[in-house]
Amino acid sequence: MSKLVLVPTPIGNLGDITIRALEVLKSAGLVLAEDTRTTKILLDHYGIRVPLRSHHKFNEHRSLEAVCDGIEGGTVTALVSDAGTPGISDPGFLLVRRCIEREIPVESLPGPTALVPALISSGLPSDRFCFEGFLPQKKGRQKRLSALTGEERTMIFYESPFRVLKTLDQLAAALGGDRRASVSREITKKFEETLRGTLASLAGHFRETPPRGEFVIVVAGTSLKDHTEETD
Numbered sequence: 001m002s003k004l005v006l007v008p009t010p011i012g013n014l015g016d017i018t019i020r021a022l023e024v025l026k027s028a029g030l031v032l033a034e035d036t037r038t039t040k041i042l043l044d045h046y047g048i049r050v051p052l053r054s055h056h057k058f059n060e061h062r063s064l065e066a067v068c069d070g071i072e073g074g075t076v077t078a079l080v081s082d083a084g085t086p087g088i089s090d091p092g093f094l095l096v097r098r099c100i101e102r103e104i105p106v107e108s109l110p111g112p113t114a115l116v117p118a119l120i121s122s123g124l125p126s127d128r129f130c131f132e133g134f135l136p137q138k139k140g141r142q143k144r145l146s147a148l149t150g151e152e153r154t155m156i157f158y159e160s161p162f163r164v165l166k167t168l169d170q171l172a173a174a175l176g177g178d179r180r181a182s183v184s185r186e187i188t189k190k191f192e193e194t195l196r197g198t199l200a201s202l203a204g205h206f207r208e209t210p211p212r213g214e215f216v217i218v219v220a221g222t223s224l225k226d227h228t229e230e231t232d
């Protein structure tokens with residue numbers, strides 16, 4: 001049966017891909033990739049030869065109907081992002097929604113995503129959490145931060161190395177510099193690192209140490225009371 005299959009790809013280490021994901025990619029009639037050059041590195045590593053087509057935030061609106069037409073025409077189509085699970089801070093939502101509207105089967109495979117290992121490694125409560133992804137770069141940023149001041153659950157953010165210090169400073173201003181937090185970078189890669197402390201101490205660290213890599217920031221919610229202090 002023709003369908004859309006969302007296939008998670010490694011967030012760093014190429015070994016972090018499931019056997020099932022590889023089988024889907026090998027058998028797909030078309031792979032939609034956020035960046036075909038990045039996906040080709042993965043496919044070449046596993047000796048997979050399938051047609052590739054770009055599908056990213058700049059062309060996904062205008063390509064939706066053509067992709068859906070192809071699936072209805074019998075092409076099993078796999079969607080991948082550059083790293084991790086499609087639709088999680090990556091393109092995917094619009095295509096999934098349109099397929100559902102057109103009653104095209106959609107299947108999502110389990111697999112890598114940076115937020116889970118960062119949360120578990122943080123040492124902060126993981127029974128209840130909220131994923132905020134990337135904060136708005138400009139419009140709506142302060143409004144979003146203000147809305148989180150009363151959040152009881154552990155909060156998870158993605159950030160680039162160019163804005164991680166700014167984000168830590170703004171989180172400290174909004175939530176308090178003594179709020180417990182952790183910063184994970186380069187998850188699954190050679191220089192993977194997780195730092196734990198307060199928002200203020202973590203911001204201080206990156207003022208002294210230039211940020212490198214992709215970052216996940218995990219921040220304690222307001223419900224964290226009388227927590228045993230960790231060694232910074």
